[in-house]
Amino acid sequence: DIQMTQSPSSLSASVGDRVTITCRASQSISSYLNWYQQKPGKAPKLLIYAASSLQSGVPSRFSGSGSGTDFTLTISSLQPEDFATYYCQQSYSTPRITFGPGTKVDIK
Amino acid sequence: EVQLVESGGGLVQPGGSLRLSCAASGFTFSSYAMSWVRQAPGKGLEWVSAISGSGGSTYYADSVKGRFTISRDNSKNTLYLQMNSLRAEDTAVYYCAKNTIAAAGTRGGWFDPWGQGTLVTVSS
Numbered sequence: 001d002i003q004m005t006q007s008p009s010s011l012s013a014s015v016g017d018r019v020t021i022t023c024r025a026s027q028s029i030s031s032y033l034n035w036y037q038q039k040p041g042k043a044p045k046l047l048i049y050a051a052s053s054l055q056s057g058v059p060s061r062f063s064g065s066g067s068g069t070d071f072t073l074t075i076s077s078l079q080p081e082d083f084a085t086y087y088c089q090q091s092y093s094t095p096r097i098t099f100g101p102g103t104k105v106d107i108k
Numbered sequence: 109e110v111q112l113v114e115s116g117g118g119l120v121q122p123g124g125s126l127r128l129s130c131a132a133s134g135f136t137f138s139s140y141a142m143s144w145v146r147q148a149p150g151k152g153l154e155w156v157s158a159i160s161g162s163g164g165s166t167y168y169a170d171s172v173k174g175r176f177t178i179s180r181d182n183s184k185n186t187l188y189l190q191m192n193s194l195r196a197e198d199t200a201v202y203y204c205a206k207n208t209i210a211a212a213g214t215r216g217g218w219f220d221p222w223g224q225g226t227l228v229t230v231s232s
Contacts, residue, residue, distance in 0.1 A: 032215060032216055034218040034219075036153075036219075042224075043203055043221075043222035043223060043224055043225055044153065044203070044219070044222055045221075045222070046218055046219065046220040046221075049208075049218040049220075050216070050218075055220065087152065087153055089153075089218070089219075091215065091216050091217050091218060092215060093215075094212070094213060094214060094215050094216065094217060095141075095143075095155075095158040095167035095212045095213050096155070096167070096169070097155050098155065099152055099153040099154070099155070100152075101152050102152045102153075
């Protein structure tokens with residue numbers, strides 16, 4: 001199975017900060033990479049699909065980039081509602097998709 | 109509005125069985141693959157199983173193969189997960205999720221939306 005790693009595992013940031021989360025695949029996955037946001041007690045929500053496409057309704061402060069094995073999720077100006085856990089997910093080896101371990105973003 | 113509503117979770121003893129359901133609305137159910145993804149308490153997301161839009165192809169994670177069975181009734185717009193021989197490590201919130209493609213085995217796609225989840229607790 002393709003292993004996904006994320007860094008950092010957690011971070012503390014302030015409102016207005018630029019935040020970058022990195023996701024790395026154990027082998028090349030082209031652009032088959034999606035990002036989800038999960039708030040406590042809630043289901044995950046799709047933010048970015050195919051590495052860099054913004055899901056409809058998601059604020060433009062979220063962006064994704066990368067291909068191959070290295071990917072990033074960037075929040076250009078952190079807002080109070082963005083404090084959550086973020087997961088990357090590869091769909092290269094569908095149906096055996098795998099998720100990264102998550103990055104928790106909390107308030108500094 | 110696309111909506112997924114899970115039900116059927118609860119407390120079950122080790123070795124027991126449980127059947128989860130996921131009622132779908134707001135889209136042509138048979139046109140999309142569906143998946144189950146679980147999350148153990150305080151842990152990350154783990155893909156469990158997937159089924160094609162027609163129901164003709166099914167896939168399982170190694171951790172549940174031989175114990176869980178995914179199925180769907182396209183006439184009722186409902187997805188199921190039959191869970192047998194349950195273990196303590198199966199304790200988790202189980203989410204159903206809509207794939208963006210019909211064939212679950214096709215590369216690509218993503219999960220959108222997800223249901224609210226149903227908690228399965230395996231304990232004596």
